[in-house]
Amino acid sequence: MRIIENNSSKIQSQIDQIKQSRAAYDTKEVKYCTFSKDPSKPIPGMTLQESMNLDALTKYMKHLEDKYAEIKQAMLIKYVPAQRKSDLDEEMIVLLKRRDVAENLNRKLQFCHQRLQIISQALTSWVKSDMSSPFQDFVEQIQKTKYLQGDQGIVEELMEDDPHRAKEAEIMLHYIERFNELISLGEYEKAACYAANSPRRILRNIGTMNTFKAVGKIRGKPLPLLLFFEALFITSHAFRCPVDAALTLEGIKCGLSEKRLDLVINWVTQQRLTFSEEAGDVICDYGEQDTYNKAKCLALAQIIYSECGLHKKAILCLCKQGQTHRVMEYIQQFKDFTTDDLLQLLMSCPQIELIQCLTKELNEKQTSLSFGLAILHLFSVDKKKIGIKLLQEINKGGIDAVEGLMINDSFCSTERWQEVANICSQNGFDKLSNDIMSILRSQAAVTEISEEDDAVNLMEHVFW
Incomplete structure (x- = not known):
């Protein structure tokens, strides 16, 4: 027993020893394998087929290692x-x-330096005087000429601006620190307003813009860079100088990239900005x-081009909008x-109505463009269809309309009109070609007689 x-x-x-050993082993396994994954489960980011491929696994492992190194460096x-x-x-x-x-020491x-200067003077x-007056009287006289009343007056005159400047620098430093703190906390909307209202415009610059740009996009929230430009442009009237051209251009690019044309329209038409050709092109x-x-974009671009004095691009925008009468104005x-x-405008925007307005006499003024030159140019630059339509419109008016055009056209020579007649003949406008040649011959037969030429006998042909 x-x-x-x-x-x-x-x-x-x-049995107790085995249990203790097993417990120690389990503790050790939990300690070192807390973050281990179940090998039977699929690898995140990979399909089952890829997880069975050694090359794919090696490539994915390299990707994870690079990502880890990047995060560690960041x-x-x-x-x-x-x-x-x-x-x-x-x-x-x-x-x-x-x-x-x-x-304080300064x-x-x-x-002390100022007081010594007074005593020295x-x-x-x-010494230069006869030294009959007391020395104290000379000191008081110099103090009066310098508008200094005692020691306190000297200090106030010398340090009149320094305390204010030191205080202002301290305020600006605090302002910048507060801005950086808001950025670090992710309060981008507050940071944007803070920067837009900064004293002396210390944060209304490209550097601040780059700070917001570096943040990038945040899912479910407005773009921080767009918030900055909104605050910047809305407060533009509060400052003496408008927003500079570089920030204006970047702001317009940002608004358009976010599909916020409504904001860009408000900025261009209501705020104080500095426009540039690049902004209009964008x-x-x-x-x-x-x-x-x-x-809408053409109208905005036309405003910008007009402000910049780029009149050629401005009227091109008007032409593309079909505002022919505004073009003429x-x-x-x-x-x-x-x-x-x-002529370059016609090539960029070939419109019959525009050509007719340019070649028409307005308010008894000379035409802006020669009809003959316009026709020749259209046919020379492969705009034949537009030229033919224009000839059709002229042909409807008959010989009187053609004669009116030719008489008012002081830019096109006889040789040029003959070329126009040839073009008409080649494109099936024989009647129009004959009308042009008939008008040219009738003009060639007319001779202008000067009133001062007494030697001319108007009835001379009767006696021959």
């Missing part, structure tokens, strides 16, 4: 411990105290892509368009 009990106790002790560059900010704050406090001590030294004047290009809003207003400019 005793033997059985001894054996039982030995077996029980062995942790070293983009982030700093919170303790570092506390250390910098303490360092800033120490530096500010040192600055205050230095300012104020005392300047005061008084002593020099007193809006025109956007209109070519968004055909539904093309008319624009040309009559500025009067600096050459024949080549108008």
Whole structure:
């Protein structure tokens, strides 16, 4: 019986040892394998077929290693411990105290220097005089000429602006720190308003724009860069100078990239911006892509081009909108368009109505463009269809309409009109060609007689 009990106790002790060993093993396994994945489960980001392919697994592992290295590098560059900010704050406090001590010492030294100057000038004047008056009188006289009343007056005159400037610098420094704090906290809308209303426009610049641009897009939230430009342009009237051209261009690009044409319209028409040719080109290009809003884009671009003095591009925008009468008003207003400019306009926007207006006499003024030159140019640059339509319109008016055009056209020579007649004949407008040649022959037979030429006998042909 005793033997059985001894054996039982030995077996029980062995069982206890096995349990302890198993518990220790389980603890060790949990400790080192907490983040291990179940190998039977599929690998995230890979299909079952790819997870069975050694090359695909190797490639994916390389991708994960690169991603890990990138995150690790970002942790070293983009982030700093919170303790570092506390250390910098303490360092800033120490530096500010040192600055205050230095300012006080500087104020005392300047005061002593000014007082010594007064005494030196008084002593020099007193020595040059007969020294009959007391020396104290000379000191008081010099103090009065310098508008200084005692020691306190000297200090106030010398340090009149310095405290204000120091205070202003401190405010600006605090403003920048607060802006950086808002950015770090992700309060981008508040940071945008904060930057737009910054004193002396210290945060209304390209550097601040790049800060918001670096944030990028955030899912479910407005683009931080767009928030910055909204705040910047809305507050443009609060500052003496308008937003500069570089920021204006970047803001327009940002608004259009986010499909916010409504914002761009408001900015261009209501806010104080500095326009440029590039800004107008960007809006025109956007209109070519968004055909539904093309008319609005052309109107905005025309405003910008007009403000920049780019009249050729401005009237081209008007032509593309079909506003022919405004084009004519624009040309009559500025009067600096050459024949080549108008011909180039026709090539960019060949419209029958536009050509008719340009070649028509308005308010008894000379036509803006020669009809004959317009026809010749259209046929020479492969715009034959437009030229034929124009000839058809002229042919409907008969010989009187053709004669009116030719008489009012002082730019086109006889040889040029003969070329026009040949073109008409080649394209089936024989009657129009004959009318042109008939008018040319009738004009060639007319001779202008000067009133001062007494030698001419009007009835001479009767006696021959």
